[in-house]
Amino acid sequence: MKVRALLTESPAPLAPGDPVETALATLLEHGVAHQPVVDDTGALVGLVSEEQLLEAPDAEAPVRALLGARPVSVRPGAHVFDATRAMVEHDLSVLPVAEPITNVGSSAADSVTETAANGVHAARQHNAASAEAPERYLGVVHRRDLFERFARMLSTQEPGAILALEAEQRDYSLAQLVHLIEQSDVKVLSVASEPADGQGGPRRLTVKLNATDTTRVCHMLEHNGFDIVASFGEQDDEILERVQEFMRYLEV
Structure with missing residues (x-):
């Protein structure tokens, strides 16, 4: 732009x-x-x-x-x-x-x-x-x-989980990252990249996904050398689902 x-x-x-x-x-x-x-x-x-x-x-x-x-x-x-x-x-x-x-x-x-x-x-x-x-x-x-x-470029307003991960600079490949995620039938909405610890060190990646269940994605990435530092968004959806179930119970 x-x-x-x-x-x-x-x-x-x-x-x-x-x-x-x-x-x-x-x-x-x-x-x-x-x-x-x-x-x-x-x-x-x-x-x-x-x-x-x-x-x-x-x-x-x-x-x-x-x-x-x-x-x-x-x-x-x-x-x-x-x-x-x-x-x-x-x-x-x-x-x-x-x-x-x-x-x-x-x-x-x-x-x-x-x-x-x-x-x-x-x-x-x-x-x-x-x-x-x-x-x-x-x-x-x-x-x-x-x-x-x-904020719009990073798809912050769209629903989905966020993964924070690290990868060595020499091994980092955006094409590989997207390929591994899409193997789990999940789409990448945005990726942000920055040095994790100065120049030449590992890259810190923040990935926004179009899904909230990242279990399979995390397993796939860790198996291929990506270090999952944190994930966000899943717990909120679980809480919302439990609240909705409780409300349905009260209606009955």
Whole structure:
């Protein structure tokens, strides 16, 4: 999924001449801790934080007095993974989305955006090569929207059990994992992978399944070298079934 799918124009950006107190009121109204600053040409010129505004000595001073280096931004054609990495690295509540302002027409600018392999990295290279080159502000991506998107990507709202397991890096194969699970007539809804203990060590995998009975799946995985750390979701279904049986008994 690309960043443009989560792009929003709310809240509206600040102008360089807006007073600090106005900026603080806007942050409070929209429940964010950062807000882009855009000049009258539509160019992104900064990003102010709640901390900066609260520490400003004069509440009536313009926010331009708080601006520093060009803020990090992401291209609309970048993947949401790139936006997430930038947001986490810089601890942002909103991430500006911008594109280069060129003199060769909008179609060329769109081409640059779409062909960049990494939207955030491309923006940094562009800024490093031409520190004064302006970027046209398009909107922001909210941290909460990224969180909701990842929740959907991981199928957190769908019923089913969750397995937490580990496998050695050299032996780990996603194709093998899915094949073993599907041999038990169970489908994989999502898989998340991360290093269990630094680089080069075992991988920690979190697998969401479309079934609640994982007895056969766990046996199959353990037999093939996967270490089942924990499972979730089965006990809740058992409790629900017992409650339903008790309610049927009361009705009789």
